Amino acid sequence: MRLRTVVYQERWRYYAIFFFLLTIFIVLGMRVVQLMVVDKQFLQKQGNARSLRVLTLPASRGMITDRNGYPLAISSPVDSVWVNPKEFDFQNPHIFSLAAVLGESQDHLLQHIRENSHREFIYLKRHINPKFAEQVKTLNLPGVNLQKEYRRYYPESEVMAHVIGFTDIDEHGQEGMELRYDDFLKGQSGKQKVIKDRMGHTIEVIDTIQPAIAGQDLVLSIDRRVQYLAYRTLKNTVTKSHAASGSMVILDVKTGEIIAMVNQPSYNPNSRSKNQVDHYRNRAVTDLFEPGSTIKGLSVANVLENSDLNADSTIDTSPGWIALNGHVVDDHKNNGVMTLTRVLQRSSNVGMTKFTLLLPPESLWQTLHKLGFGEKTTVNFPGEVAGHLAAQRIWSPFTLATLSFGYGVSASTLQLAQAYGVIAAGGIKRDVSLTKLDKINAGTRVIKASTAQQALAMLETVVGKGGTGTRAQIKGYRVAGKTGTVRKITEKGYDNHHHLGIFVGAVPANDPRFVAAVVIDDPTVGSYYGGIVAAPVFAKVMAGTLRLLSIPSSGERS
Amino acid sequence: MNAAARHLAQQQLWEGKLTVFVISPRMVGLLALVTLVLASAFGIIYERNQYRSLVSNLQGYQSQHYNLHVEAQQLLLEQTTWASQARIQHVAQHALHMVPPKSEQIVLVSE
Structure with missing residues (x-):
């Protein structure tokens, strides 16, 4: 084999080249090992730092x-x-x-x-x-x-x-x-x-x-057009009457949604630094007040719900005052014999007291509690208050009497609107909501339909001729509502110079769609009566709301 | 493989003539593998390039998306500012001299 011999003879060249190449490979291999194993972490880190970003x-x-x-x-x-x-x-x-x-x-x-x-x-x-x-x-x-x-x-x-x-x-x-x-x-x-x-x-x-x-x-459930109308009207009234503050809440009776919720004074959320922190409060849910006479609409519902009495039942309120536990409850004048309707229409404290004392003492508390007093609403707004509705183990006639015309209980504007919402909805309580609801909440029945219906009819007389709330009338629509004028509590007890003017009502009264509550805190210029300062705000805003939301006219009640 | 290659090469060198490649099945397999390896290598290069250019495209679109989003939000802001209730009221009252009708001027038409 010639080939083999030749190869054999030249073997040293073969080995020389082989070892030369092998050395190169070993050197390269060692370098690779050094980079890949020994310095790997360091190099990887450096590389990532230069290119990897989160x-x-x-x-x-x-x-x-x-x-x-x-x-x-x-x-x-x-x-x-x-x-x-x-x-x-x-x-x-x-x-x-x-x-x-x-x-x-x-x-x-x-x-x-x-x-x-x-x-x-x-x-x-x-x-x-x-x-x-x-x-x-x-x-x-x-x-x-x-x-x-x-x-x-x-x-x-x-x-x-x-x-x-x-x-x-x-x-x-x-x-x-x-x-x-x-x-x-x-x-x-x-x-x-x-x-x-x-x-x-x-x-x-x-x-x-x-x-x-x-x-x-x-x-949100808010309608911005209604909200603006309510805001502007409230602002006008608060400015004109030099009131300390004011709130208004409008509820959709059929759904429990809040259509508008406004307060005065307000602030500009786009540039807050100059504003007073005090103005940030959503008073309609964070501030409590005693609802006063506006409770009477609910007290009347309580009378109808828990007795056989009806709108035409009478009681003698002479001589215009009554003494209970050493305190005196009085009306502005002697109204004589009054029907339950008339008691509500003229907002008689004595009449309301006498009717309430005919019932089991705990019934009023129960009714008010069912209507949402003393409990936070389902809105769960930050800073929301529950209000006070204290249950007594023994109800003294005087405590019960004051409760029946709205003292010794405190609530927010929203709670007041919510309670009237139940009456307007025929006795069904729906969770109030600030967000738009996809499906209508069926609600739960808390008072009888007949009670709510009768109470609503009686509330209509308050706004009608001879009532305290005539200024809440809206052309073309029937209105039911109740006025309230409350003396504010100060450190020295009830103050005769500082008042709240309140109006709460439902429209249209024949088939209520909206309930609105207006609270004007401490109006100092002009009248402070709820029927004069708050009722016109209600009328103006609700007239606009009915028009904006295309609610057909119900015709005025003669 | 090295030994085989060397063998072939040496044959040519020292015999002084070119041997004709014998197309053995082994050879075919080898060539196929080499081709596949090369193809996959080029495939990877192509894919990487493709990926990077797509990512760069995506980036372009993302920044375009962001810019359009910025513009949309600003237009929305502008729209809502122009259409705010307070401004509508102002224009209606002061520029167009509109007034709400008085209650005597309203006639209710019943169906």
């Missing part, structure tokens, strides 16, 4: 809209400018332009950055217009960066302020529905791991650690 995917907060989908709270994207003082170049000639765009003096800006030079992140200005942000971007200053954020705007401003509330600068709900439905409204910002190139472009998405979930939109 991005935050911002999630927007949901809108709040009225019942017709009209936006009442919008999150608009804005930019915040931040700087890393350690990367900032204090000698850059464009600093002047930056200060100009941000609307600050250059000295102030530089001082601010110098003071924080030990930090790596400070905001220069938060929430600037995207137009200005673009300008900042084009300046391209080292260390100056932009961060995308959202800012909350409230287009209806003070009209909706109490219901909606507001968020802080980081979009966390602070008050009102923004706070109550914070979890529902807020989105969840996502996280994504990406590889970026030298220029900052994402070239590869490694992993979406958490997808961004946008917040949901909240649809």
Whole structure:
């Protein structure tokens, strides 16, 4: 075999080349081992630090809209400018332009950055217009960066302020529905791991650690047109009568939804710094008052519910006063013999007392409790109060008498509206709601249909001729309601100079669609009577509401 | 494989003539594998490139989406500001001199 011999003879060359190549391979292999095993962690880290980034995917907060989908709270994207003082170049000639765009003096800006030079992140200005942000971007200053954020705007401003509330600068709900439905409204910002190139472009998405979930939109039960009408009318009245405050609540009787809820004084949620914190309160649910005579409509319902008496049952109220447990309950004048209807129409304390004392003493408490007094409503509004309706083990006649005309019990405007809502709905109590309901709540029956019907008919006489609430009449519609004028409690007991004017009523009385309660706190100019200060607010707002929501005229009752 | 290759190469070198490749089944298998390896390598290169260009496209669309979102929100804000109840009232009263009708002026038409 010639071949074999040749190969054999040249073997040393073969080995020389073989060992040469082997050495190269071993050297390469060792280098690989060094990089892959020994220095792996270090190198991996360095590589990742240069290219791997975790991005935050911002999630927007949901809108709040009225019942017709009209936006009442919008999150608009804005930019915040931040700087890393350690990367900032204090000698850059464009600093002047930056200060100009941000609307600050250059000295102030530089001082601010110098003071924080030990930090790596400070905001220069938060929430600037995207137009200005673009300008900042084009300046391209080292260390100056932009961060995308959202800012909350409230287009209806003070009209909706109490219901909606507001968020802080980081979009966390602070008050009102923004706070109550914070979890529902807020989105969840996502996280994504990406590889970026030298220029900052994402070239590869490694992993979406958490997808961004946008917040949901909240649809309120409020109708913004009715709300505006109520707000404007209430504001007018509060301003004209120099009242301390005022509240109004309008309920949809058929569903339990709150169509409008307004208060005075209000504030502008878009620029809050100048406002008084005291104005932030949604008085319609957070402030308590004694309902006074407005309770009589409910006391009458209690009489009808728990006895055989009817609207025409009579009682003698002479001589216009009655002594109970050493206290005196009196009317303004001697009304003589009155029917139950007349007692309500003329708002007689003595008549109401005498009728109530005919019943089992605990019945009134039970009725008021069933109508929602002394318990928070289902709205569950932040800061909502339950009110007071104390149960007594032994009801003294005087305590019972005062309760029957609305003293010794306290409630919010919403609770008062809710209680009348039950009467208007024919004895059915529906959960009140500030959010639009998809399906109508069937509710639960708390008083007899016949009781509610009779009470409503009697409440209509209050607004009719000879009643205390004639100013609540609305042309073309039948109105049922009750006035109330309450002396305010001060440290020295009941004050004869400070009053609440209240009106609560339902329209149209033949088939109630809406119940509204108006409370004017301490009107000092003009009359303070509920029938004079609060009833016209009711009439004006409800006339507009009926027209806006196309409720057919029911014809006036002769 | 090295031994086989070497063998072939040496044959040519020292015999001084080119041997004709024998197309053995083993050879066919080898070539097929090499082709497949190359094809998959190029496939990966192509895929990577494709992926990166798609990601870059996606980024473009995402930023476009964001910009449109910004614009939409600002237009919405503008719309709601122009259409706020307070402004409607102001325009109706002061620019258009509209007044709510008095109750005497309203005629109710029953069905």
